[in-house]
């Protein structure tokens with residue numbers, strides 16, 4: 393069976409051939425604005441390109457491959473819930489064979505089977521005089537084909553770093569070309585209507601083009617009907633096969649657990665993203681589940697070992713964003729056993745934030761940075777076996793990591809028993825500060841619960857110190873080899889680390905800068921205020937000392 397990557401490439405190649413055909417065909421139509429004669433002269437070049445054996449193979453090969461793969465992918469999708477743009481593109485694409493059947497049979501098939509020539513004059517006579525309803529139908533087909541193609545191009549190119557620079561120019565072309573084509577179609581149509589008033593013109597046209605006689609026309613209608621029946625049958629077959637598969641697979645269901653203990657039960661074979669869509673759980677998927685953007689990635693908090701290994705394509709995307717080993721692409725992962733996951737990016741994530749190459753190069757953003765550290769853990773760990781230390785630390789990292797991601801942050805680095813997290817990378821410092829304070833509260837609660845659970849193994853309850861500061865920082869993917877992380881550097885990070893250290897001096901659970909309270913819109917005036925000196929920094933930082941996080945408003 394073809395790999396998803398190969399399917400995508402073959403489909404893209406076929407789409408490119410079809411797009412080229414469409415652009416040239418529309419350009420040819422637009423020549424109607426000059427004259428019917430100019431249109432016809434353009435058509436001769438057009439036919440020289442597409443009606444030779446090679447052009448025929450390229451065009452009809454592309455139509456067959458593109459259509460067959462679309463039906464195959466429709467069968468493969470576990471859920472038909474999809475973003476509106478994708479549903480539109482699918483719907484328009486599936487409607488095209490039915491819309492274009494009349495035109496293709498009347499031109500190419502009539503030429504191929506009956507030797508009937510199909511100059512613009514004869515075709516336009518049909519659309520403007522003999523059967524105007526078909527002319528309207530053909531204009532609709534033109535717009536549908538073009539919209540389908542433009543959606544495809546847009547969603548294919550939008551991850552390219554240069555795309556934002558050219559998108560408006562492409563948009564202008566996308567509007568202009570079909571408009572000119574339709575205008576040419578109308579202008580040439582009027583010319584044909586006028587010519588048809590000339591005595592004998594129509595008869596001569598029918599004679600020289602060997603237009604089909606009534607019996608031949610009936611034969612063409614039969615061909616068209618057979619094609620439409622076959623297409624309808626293929627569509628029904630795909631949906632029937634989906635239904636059979638669904639019933640069959642329902643016997644093996646798995647549970648996907650999301651943050652907040654939300655459980656979604658789906659048949660084996662669903663991707664995690666499809667499970668999210670079925671359960672209407674907001675889940676970022678900028679590329680529509682094609683495994684290209686990485687925005688659907690999830691932190692797998694349980695069941696990682698039971699997941700099928702990532703494909704080569706998934707590995708490549710994960711490596712591009714420097715994902716940790718317990719991160720997977722939701723759209724590419726088909727769990728076969730129960731699994732717990734936490735989506736890592738906000739559902740509103742846009743293409744520009746999809747951690748493409750531009751983020752790797754670094755950007756200045758305003759965000760909130762949190763540092764946390766276990767108090768006295770080194771002393772506590774000394775009498776313990778290494779295995780016990782690793783066990784407790786891993787439980788601690790799970791607890792704080794879950795609290796951070798659930799609050800909307802990104803766990804950035806685990807260093808010893810400390811952790812650094814970023815909040816508001818996408819949403820700015822106000823949302824980031826609120827998220828960081830929520831995470832601090834959840835972390836302290838989580839640590840208290842963990843201490844109670846491990847009470848028999850711990851000499852005293854675990855305690856944590858947290859520092860939070862907000863402001864500008866350079867955010868980007870940094871590291872080397874396998875160790876590539878989304879991280880931040882700059883004064884804001886430096887200050888946040890200092891505030892975490894200050895929790896020891898103040899014997900407090902949380903120290904935040906006044907900026908954090910201001911951004912978050914939280915009144916911290918009830919807490920002790922201090923001006924803290926920070927090494928290598930001239931200005932002191934105004935901070936609030938919160939002895940017990942539970943006291944936060």
Ligand code: FES
Pocket residue numbers: 676677678679680681682683684685686687688689721722723724
């Ligand atoms: S939705 Fe884009 S990679 Fe999964």
